[in-house]
Amino acid sequence: MPKPAWEDFRFDGIGTRWEISTPLPLSGTIRARLLSLVEKYDGEWSRFRPDSTVSAMAREPGRYELPAEAAVLGQLYRSLYGITAGAMTPLIGSSLERLGYDAAYSLQSAGSPVAPPRWDEALDWDGAVLTTSAPVVLDIGAAGKGQLVDLLAAELRSCGEDSFIVDASGDMLYCGSDPVSVALEHPYDPAKAIGTVQVSAGALCASAANRRVWGDGLHHVLDGTTGRPVTTAVATWTMAESTMVADALATALFFVPGAVLEQTFDFSWLTVFSDGSAAYSGGFEGTLFT
Incomplete structure (x- = not known):
């Protein structure tokens, strides 16, 4: 992503690589506050950590209080x-x-795909309190990384930073005076781009079925009604105020x-399908290469 000669603060968190760019280097105090926030979020929501709240839910049912x-x-x-008729589920x-x-990242299938429990049968999510009727494996990966980007941005603003880029390996939030140009990664060749998009302010997020692939046709984007990997779309991009x-x-x-x-959300978007076709919103500020 082309950007001014800013200073970069790089670190690993919640299983991905982060890069926070600012015009001047962040102080040690600010960096510590950001890292503490990431650790706290991971400690609550990670299904890969045995000490997290989410892992406790997977062991036994009960009433769990989570952060605000x-x-x-x-x-x-x-x-x-509701909009996806249960296809997208935590x-x-x-x-x-x-x-x-x-x-354990075994990447070894234990059998045929199985759909997860239905929301109303297994989970009551009331504000910051989650009550489960049986052990459940919660996975908020479809929105959690974006939420953490927003939380880090709020922390930066509270520290007096008003120009920055928070980039979480494909999910980014930009706050600055001049637009930046971002390449849209080719879904089948990460070394290439299928286009570019101008980001003036706000969030740009991407999701691709090729990001976490293993086995024969297995990837991380599953249909919650069947438990099977999606085969129609291969990559998506969205732009909105909230990451x-x-x-x-x-x-x-x-x-x-x-x-x-x-019909429900104010955002712009681009979807690339497995047959090579694409669909996009009228407000998507991007250019696709021919």
Whole structure:
């Protein structure tokens, strides 16, 4: 991504690589606050850490109190669960584990795909309180990384930073005076781009079926009604004010057309399908190469 000669703060967190760019180097105090926020989020929501709250849910049912950000996350998931008729669900973790995308990264399928539990039968998500009737494997990966981007941006603003890029390996939020140009990665060749998009302010998120691939046709974007990998769309991009919303909608585009999502959400989008065709919103500020 072309950007001014800013200073970069790079680190690993929640299983991905982060890069926070600012005009001047961040102080040690600010860096420590950002890293603490990432650790706290991971400690609550990771299904790969045995000490997380989410891992506790997988061991036994009960009533679990999560941080305040759980409320808006639950509302977003509930809305998209309804719009996609259950295809997009935070309960998809059990289906991912079934196919080998588990805490040990075994990448060995345990059998045929199995759909996760239905929301109303297994989970009550009321604000920041989650109550489960049986052990469940919660996976908020479709929106959680975007939410953490937003939380880090809020922390930067509280520290007096007003120009920055928070880039979480494909999910980014830009705050600055001049637009930046971002390449759209080719879904079958990461070394190439299929186009570019101008980001003036706000979030740009991407999701691709080729990002986490293993076995024969297995990847991380599963249909919650069947537990099977999606085969129609291969890559999506979204632009919105909130990174959490953009992140979630990038996954939702694998299940429903962008025009359907536009009835509820204010965002722009691009979807590339497995047959090589593409669809996009009128407001998508990008250019596709021919």
